[in-house]
Amino acid sequence: MKSIIARFALAPAILALAACGHSPTVPEKQIMSDGLISDIRSSAHQGGNDLLSAGLGLEGLRGGAPAFADPANPTVPELRRRAIYSSWRGIADLGPLGGYGEVYGAVPRVGGREFTAFAQLDGATQPHRVLLQLPDDFDRDKRCLVVSASSGSRGIYGAIAFAGAWGLPRGCAVAYTDKGAGSGYFDVATASGVSLDGARAVRGDAQLEFAPDPDESVSELNQVLVKHAHSGDNPEADWGRHVVQAARFALRALDQALPDQAPFTPDNTRIIAAGVSNGGGAVLRAAEIDEGMFDGVVAIEPNIWAGEGGRALYDYATEAALFAPCALLDRRFDNVSFARINAAHPPAWVTRCQTLQDAGLLSAGDTGALAAESLLRLQANGWTNDLLVGAATTTALDLWRAVSVTYAAAYARTGVAEMPCGFGIAAMDAGNLPHPPTAIEAAAWWSDASGIPPGAGVGIVDTLALAADRSWPGTRCLAQLWSDPDARGSALHVSVQETRASLPREDLPIFIVHGEDDGLIPIAFSSGPYVKWIEANGRRPSFWRVANAQHFDAFLAFPGFGDSHVPLLPHAYAAMDRMWAHVFAQESLPGSASIATTPRGNGPLDADQLGEFPLR
Known part of the structure; x- marks a missing residue:
């Protein structure tokens, strides 16, 4: 300290x-x-x-x-x-x-x-x-x-x-x-x-967008305060x-x-x-x-936890943070962007397989067997191979941990005090060490930051990162808040339960669009169970499931990654067109459908690849 x-x-x-x-x-x-x-x-x-x-x-x-x-x-x-x-x-x-x-x-x-x-x-x-x-x-x-x-x-x-x-x-x-x-x-x-x-x-x-009370005691680990994590x-x-x-x-x-x-x-x-x-x-x-x-x-690719069924974001994000790095080393992901570095396994992911074995969470022998076992564990909890393909970017960019750190603090309502599992947030230098932010760095936060570090020169302080698998101790601690809650984990569970959905207004027209390959907010954990639940309770939403669409359209610009996918925004705009026609011209909303698409490939996107639906 x-x-x-x-x-x-x-x-x-x-x-x-x-x-x-x-x-x-x-x-x-x-x-x-x-x-x-x-x-x-x-x-x-x-x-x-x-x-x-x-x-x-x-x-x-x-x-x-x-x-x-x-x-x-x-x-x-x-x-x-x-x-x-x-x-x-x-x-x-x-x-x-x-x-x-x-x-x-x-x-x-x-x-x-x-x-x-x-x-x-x-x-x-x-x-x-x-x-x-x-x-x-x-x-x-x-x-x-x-x-x-x-x-x-x-x-x-x-x-x-x-x-x-x-x-x-x-x-x-x-x-x-x-x-x-x-x-x-x-x-x-x-x-x-x-x-x-x-x-x-x-x-x-x-008046400021976010400022702690001057009398509040701020953890020395929290040198940059982020509203989502630190508001209390x-x-x-x-x-x-x-x-x-x-x-x-x-x-x-x-x-x-x-x-x-x-x-x-x-x-x-x-x-x-x-x-x-x-x-x-x-x-x-x-x-x-x-x-x-x-x-x-x-609602487009909504982060929603149905009143019955589905899984909370914190539940599956912490699970993926633990097991996805090892699972993505399975040979069936050999050609997936972000799952290989110059055709080699990411070293940190190989280390994660060994860490899981050492912790008694996996039992197989070599890296290939451990990857297969990790994959089976995720599949048993609802992860499909297509979802994990989409999750390769989330895993490679360490977004599971970033999401879990921020949401854990919000759910535990730790405010500006020490965040769960010894995490903090601070400006980071080129060596990823905390430093007092310069005026130039701070000036750009509002325009450049995403609201969840790391990014815009602000990163995560991890006081548990001492082992060979540096992210493991903190990540496992975050997961245990959910699986084996202590006093702080109990508070986290209460807050997560507050996010569970209730039924929408009975006569309200609802249109939901979600990509089948969404690896951040998997359709199997979110909109799929939500639609099933509200339909069982008399609602009639329109639900488009879009093949070959994942969560981040912006990631499709990465070399190689967009080849296997289509963007979801065209379908989002089309859903808005349909809702407009319903609201202003009393046209019926379309029925639910699975929209077949063709991956973009290595050339420019063609309208025919987006499937059969009206474009804006």
Whole structure:
């Protein structure tokens, strides 16, 4: 511990210098109507700073990240542009072979206004962001509003490549919520976080997206505080409330923006809730508490735990973190991207097989036999070979551990105290050692980070990483919180149970789309059991299962990986088209179907490879 403390020994001096000349402390926040704790900030966006791509267009989004003129002090427009760029790049396949803009999708210039505020749910300790994008050509006759939640733990623009790309060019207003997560990281050394406009500010000078109470004792391991992990809330339990609140905020902002058309209400405005991944789970959770707010719900590859059946994300993520590295060494995955390094087994995965044997969790002999045994164990718990093919990227990029570390802290509600299993979060240098973040590093967190470290120069401190298999001790500890809960594990179980779904409103139209090869949110653990359960209780959702589609369209741009898959976004846009036709033209929603597709191969995507369904 002393070495970590020494690295931050200058923090008090830095903080003292930063405090000079501060303006008066901002007033204590008060929750206003619709949960707002700040005024609504409005801004105009035209031409080179438009709503959909901040002026970048498709070619700009395909290029390198837009630069900051002064990297330590980026302007608000620069931060917004790069946040939108990062959100697009994190969701869509914009590679030269992916077909975006040619086979499906488009990034037209959409002028308009943005309205944004901080809001807070009753019972929560920390605020979150809500945002409305209102295009200049808003269709005042149809009065369409799309409400979305960020995918993963991304910032406020985290759903722009789906909800924004579909809704804004159609003349719909689009509302977003970060659902209690986001990239407004807090730097303990300088007591600085992110203000409403995206710029960094010292606690006390402005309302911040996330800031701990000054009297809270922060673990020395947590030198960068991430809202999803460190808020002390369990945001996932409130995803549905976040989406409903974003809808209410949007109606209020529309009243403010278009007073001649006010009031905007659920009775005179068509509202579709739509989201991807965690955002997809969020809109399904909103469907449980909807009392006439929504006209339809579209959930893409949703992270959802059915009221009966299925598995919780934490359950299968910790299982995969333990066993997938060894299982993917089985010979049937020899040709899978990310499962080999220059045709050789990843050394860390070979070590994992031996670790599992040493721990008594596997008993076979050589590496091949251990891999086969690990695979059989995963298969017995619902993992198919196709799912593991999709999970190869998640495993190679160590995303199972990253997800488990962040979610464990949220579920255990450890706040800024020590995270479960001795983990922490800090800025990392080139040698992956904690260091005080520079002004340049911190300035880019809000625009570049995904909300779950590692990334954007922020990484995971693992105090248990001492053995040959460095990630094993901490990973097994995280898994044991679920399988053999002690006092802290019991608290984790309670929080996970709070995320279990209830039935949606009985007459609410629901459309779900999920890739058969999704290796992060497997269809067998999430939307498959969810659909079966709600159908058994009288609901009639439309459910598209898409062959050869996995979780991260953005990963399809990796060399070789996209050859075996198709993107899921075309099917997501098509589902929105069908829901639009149902809501505005009373056309029947399509029945559930398995959509046969053809893997892209090593050439550019062709429309015929996407299967039989209407393209946008």
